[in-house]
Amino acid sequence: MLALLFQTLGITAPVFSMLFIGVLLRRVGWIDQGFIQTASALVFNATMPVMLFLGIYHSDLHRAASPAVLTFFCLATLGGFLLAWGWALWRVPREERGVYVQGAFRGNNGIVGLALATSLYGEHGLALGSVLAALVILCYNTLATVVLAIYSPVLKSDPLSIARQVLLNPLILGVLAAFPFAWWGIRLPAWVLTSGDYFAQMTLPLALVCIGGTLSLPALRSSGSLALSASLMKMVWLPALCTAAAWLCGFRGAELGVLFLYFASPTAAASYVMARAAQGNAELAASIIVITTLAAALTTNIGLFILQWGGWI
Structure with missing residues (x-):
């Protein structure tokens, strides 16, 4: 069991160490808010779309794009969103509900989840994670926009505005652009792929450092019980319920792990x-x-340890 624990830590430590490096770099002044904004924009608009494109391009899409996994993820995401919203209607002041619900269900899957999936399962994890990332972007952005708009005086929640925001998302465009190449086996020149790989390799280190640089402990101390409640929902209750449901539905191995x-x-x-x-x-x-990022270093290891100990992944 001790060996399994160290194996689990070996999977997650590289990802979370980059987050804490970002905290350190911000603390010593080597990166600032301007750098974080510029680098985050670069990741969102360029390097991550290329990474997702290449992840799908190099994958066996017929094997990675499992309809059962994709359907279950969509239903579980919608269920988690409705559960968080229902709890907020009961326990959260109206003016805080949109932010609470978004924080309680919207995971950082395009960066942390994809990095962990790649670390755990290599190319197959990247392929499956990249396909899921398309659904993540679509589901999370749509649902978050809806719930924030309902409780916001400035956002529009009509279907046309939501559809426009989703369809113009660079990450969605990168994923959609890759599907014809992967599905029909269209090959790109080797130099294009090499250049793309160099560019895409900046994504996860740069994004993880930027996330670490945004963490604010003063905000954590002043957050109160609402932040803790939303964080428990995000890191404990919803992962436990959704993963248990996936296990009951028969998912095992890489599919259950991702x-x-x-x-x-x-x-x-x-x-x-x-x-x-x-x-x-x-x-x-x-x-x-802040709370969920710090908690993930513990909860993710515990979850992986239990799943590996049970022989389910």
Whole structure:
């Protein structure tokens, strides 16, 4: 069991160490808010779309794009969203509900979840994780926009506005652009792939350092019980319920492992930007990001340890 614990730590430690390096670099002044904003924009608009494109391009899409996995993930995401919203209707003040619900269900799967899936399962994890990332982007952005718009005086929640925001997302465009190449086996020149690989390799280190640089302990101390409640929902209750449901549905091996990692990812840093744009409680959003990111180093290891100990992944 001790050997299994060290094996689990070996999977997650490289990812979370980059987060804490980002905290350190911000603390000593080697990166600042300007760098984080510029680098985050580069990741979102360029390097991550290329990484997702190449992940799908190099994959056996007929094997990675499992309809059962994709359907289950969509249903589980919608179920988790409705559960978090239902709890917020009962226990959370109205003006805080949009930020609370977004923080409680929206995981950082495009960065942390995908990095862990790749670390655990290599090329197959990257392929399956990249396909799931398309659904992550679609589901999370749509649902977050809806719930924030309902409780915001500035965002529009009509279907046309939501559809426009989703369809113009660079990550979705990168994923959709790759499907014809992977599905029909269209080959690109070797030099294009090599250049793309160099460019895409910047994505995870740069993104993880930026997330670490955004963490704010003062916001954590002033967050109160709402941030803790949303964080427990995100890191404990929803991953446990969704992973148990996946196990009951018969998922095993890499499929169950990647599903767990996506369910158990910390709250996406983009939730802070969206909360601020919606004129919501941005400090609450930041606190949820801090708590879930720090908690993920523990909860993800515990979850992987249990799943490996049971022989299910």
